[in-house]
Amino acid sequence: MNSVFFLVLRRMRAPIIVLIVFYAIAVLGLTLVPGVNADGTPAPAMSFFHAFYFISYTATTIGFGEIPVAFSNAQRLWTTACIYMTVISWSYSILTLLALLQDKAFQHTLVASGFSRRVARLHAPFFLVCGCGETGSLICRALDILGYDFVILDKDPQRVEELDLEDFKTNDPTLAADAGAAANLLMAGLRHRQCKGVLAVTNDEECNLAIAINTRLLNPDIPVLARARSPGVMASMASFGTHHIVNAYERFAEYLALAVSSPERFRLIEILTGLPGTALPQVHRPPHGRWIICGYGLFGRSIARYLTLPGITLTVVDPESDGPANGRTVRGIGTEVHVLEAAGIREAHGIVAGSPNDINNLSIAMMAKKLNPHIFVVARQNQGANDVLFDTFRADFSMVHTRIVAQECISVITTPLLSRFLAAIRQADERESQALVQRLEEVCKGHVPEVWSVTLDQHNALAAHKALLNKRPLSAGHLLRNGARRETSLPAIILMIERNGEVFLLPDADFMLMADDTVLLAGLHLVRSSLLLTLHNANVLHYILTGEDKGGGWLWQRISARRH
């Protein structure tokens, strides 16, 4: 039995006992008080049966009058006392029950037990998202588009209530509770058979660390992704074996450096790791040369470290700390003209407005544009709420850390193969990257494509697996044929095929597949379901391979076989 039931029973003890006692006294009294006959002679008292019947309807204030015969005055006196007694005891019971229902602790137990029941009933693979602020909701929205289930834990009850208003396709369980506590994580399905991963993306670093540690200890088999900012927390997460630590500052600095040194490859990574369904990002071409970094906190430090490339000189503007050894430092925030001029704004090629204050960053960026209209502006946006301001300003490159964390989490947990692909194309030169970017742009028509992998085994691709085991030739090109008209092909690209740990990058259409290969694809969402049909439905696969339509099920095949 669940705890809610026990809580109710426990709280209702006193009122129920009062009810029983008052009923007993009332019934007992009625069996003792003498009655009167119609002719005025004294009559014996009521029996227990009549007394109980009379009290039952009197106590519930139904009131039928005096039954079975008119009462004596002594009986009326006692009945008056009974009415007040029983009304008090019923009111006490009802008030206790109402108070219990309004009790915060009771409500929490009620919500929590409902939540854990729903989690236990989940049958599809799901992710456990801890913290549902800006990052968390971006992740949830993307997971929703990709068709995954998720369970959300967030500390803020108001935020959880707002989540109910989000228009998710599936009705996913959410609970307002501290995600750092082991009990809450377990209730949210940390040890659930279908739990495929934990995302620790709360705003609180210590909490993220606690989630990572809990996951490593309580269920070491599932991956945990944790968000961190400071090097200390990153180090302790790493020492606990957290599978993936997402540091938005480091990642953005790395991307910026990549965009400076090899813009085409950066563009390719940007397209493949974007949030599916959003508009394709703009092309960024940050220049080499003199760069100014405003704000030398954790973010500025990461940028300075990654931007230490040949051909780049750095000037740091910060009110307190000193810049790196290889650059100049100017004291100030960067919103003042004389500070920017001292930092050499007129000769600079790029500026990073990277303070933790959004308004300051916008002010720096606008001032810089005014002083030097050709400068490349990188703006850091701290809060999603300031979207409108930053969209209006249109920096050349903006950094929204919630978006970066969300992108990285999604690409890592939904397609583990993608990171291998990205590592593999590090050797690719700019020309190859550009060619692939062009193909992707043609395929996905202005939106970020979905990237997914499918393993050609019995579980994920029944028909294809069977065909491959029967030595029927199935090539990479066949996968992308349209199941309705095989002459046309689906708008998708096969990025990579993995076979026993070996990878084949960008296979051409003649590449022959084997059973248990894993294929990594990029394309629009509708391609995914179309491909699923090809891989699972033997008739569609047969049509694609041979061009003849075999017709529907077993019965139809029997009929058509007899006709030939």
Next chain:
Amino acid sequence: MNLEKVIFAFFIVFAATLNFGFFLGDIDRPELHNIYELFAAIVINMIATVLKFGDRTQIGAVLLSTSLVADLQLIAAAVIWAVAVHVNGAGMTPDVTASVVSLSGGALLANIISVTMLVVETVMMRR
């Protein structure tokens, strides 16, 4: 000393003794079985049952179930009495009395189990 435990023990033992008092005497002689004693046994038994509500311990759960059994038996006895006296007008004939008293005997057995468990729990408690 735990006041809750004292009160519970009081009601369990009280229920058993009242039940025993009603049960005592020749099974088919209505004048030996006082109806007020049956009434008191029912009330005290119900209170003892409610006192075990919301007890999540194993022994608490078993005590709750034995109390519920006693309640059911006693209420059945009361219903038979009411039917015989007021519904079909048979009155307290020896066989009606026998069935009322034997039902209360069943309740007595359940109450004895309760008391035994109470004693066992008390003996096993070390401080």
